[in-house]
Amino acid sequence: MKENQMIYVNNLRKDFKSYSSRSGLKGAFRDLFTRNYKILSAVDGISFNVKPGEMVGYIGENGAGKSTSIKMLTGILTPTSGEVIVNGMNPHKEREEFVRTIGVVFGQRSQLWWDIAVQESFRLLKKVYRVSDEDYASHMEHVIDTLDIAPLLDKPVRKLSLGQRMRCELAAALIHNPPLLFLDEPTIGLDVLVKNKIRTFLKEINERYNTTILLTTHDLQDIEALCERVVMLDQGKVIYDGSINDLRARWMEGKEIHFQFKREVEKDELTKLSNGITVDWQPGKRKDLWIGHVEDNDEVISDIIARVVNELKIIDVNIKSITTEEIVRNIYEEGAVRE
Known part of the structure; x- marks a missing residue:
């Protein structure tokens, strides 16, 4: 079984x-x-196992064991016990050969030299990974163009913004076109436009080169945009390993109705209006905003909206599904994943 896996982890x-x-x-x-x-x-x-070409979200609270396990997967730390095989190799025993087959991006650590131009860092990494001129030119031309970093190549890294540096970091990790990419908080602190550019690029290299990606992040929008599967850790243990759709189906128990009223509204008024229907009323950021949590039933939703609209003047009403972020937060608050 381990022979067909890009990442094989057993009782680590x-x-x-x-x-x-x-x-x-x-x-x-x-x-x-x-x-x-x-x-x-x-x-x-x-x-857990990861197949070649998969994009897997690897998530957990601070202290859950994500960084420690990533360091064992990349050969930085030696396991106390258990078995780990990545790309057919033992990461810490075959480290020199192994590191040539992976790319790593740590959101808060740089692999680029601070005081020299980005393109000089790229040339140094090209030598380190023994990439031929032909392979470098054909592969990096696409990477540089897609990430839109051509205007940045002659600038020192210290003069780049965070978003510019992260795009260059991602390009640096792909100079040798590795079959496996570890991303640890690659979009931390970035604005929406840069995040979207990085997400689009990761999808493209996954489709074009069948690159396997293990993504660690606290931004669950990254997970939803890129990954079909998520591995969730808590206190050093895997508490969920499966698809995002299954996670949502298992935990998404209702919908939210967001009301904005013309005046300040008290909870007692809403409770009386929803008498006979199970609604969990939660206040919004202002006193004219209220959120009603109800079961995912069209008749129930229509009934509660009709009751509120008939009695109170509203400015706006929205029906929203519970987000993956809220689902994950609920899982950690309750301490276990439902069977």
Whole structure:
């Protein structure tokens, strides 16, 4: 089974020692000879597979184990136990050969040299990855054109905006056209236009080169735009591995009706109007805005809208499905994924 997978992870675990200091001068002397510590599991026996050409969202709260597991997948950290095979290799045992087959973009770390022009960084990386002039020219011409970074190539990295730098970082990770791309918060802090440009580009390289992409992000709009599958971590364990559509079908229990009234409205007024219908009324950012959470039933939705409109003057009304972001937040608040 592992032979047909781009990423094969079986019961992967990473433990760290957490040391604590004793109080007082006597305790400090004792710490010189013996230290108190406990074992913390940052990654606690996770298992999942990624097929060639898949785009998978890898999500979790801070401290869930995402970064630690990504570091093991890229060969930076050695696992405490378990098995990991990426692109047919053991990442930390065959590191030199392995790193030539992957691309990595960390949103808060740069692989470009700060004080030299972007194109000089590209040339240095070309030498590092031993990319021929022909392959570099044919592949990077498309990358540079699609990401619209040609005007940036002669500028030092330190003079680029965040959005410009991230587009250049993405191009740098693809100089050797790797079959596997790890993206850790690639759109952090970027504006909508740059985000859309990066998303469009990632879709294109996935379709054109069958590039496998593992995407770690807190922006679930990136996941919805790019990935059909999501792996969700919590406290070092995989709590969900499946399609976004299945996640939404399992957790999306209703819809939201957004009302904007002509005047300030109290909750008691809305509760009386919805008597006999189960509605969870939540206030908006202003007192003339209210959100009614109801079951996904056309008759129920029509009934509650008719009751409110007949009694209260409204400026606007919208019906919205619950977003993936809200679903994921509810999962973490409740602590488990429903069976």
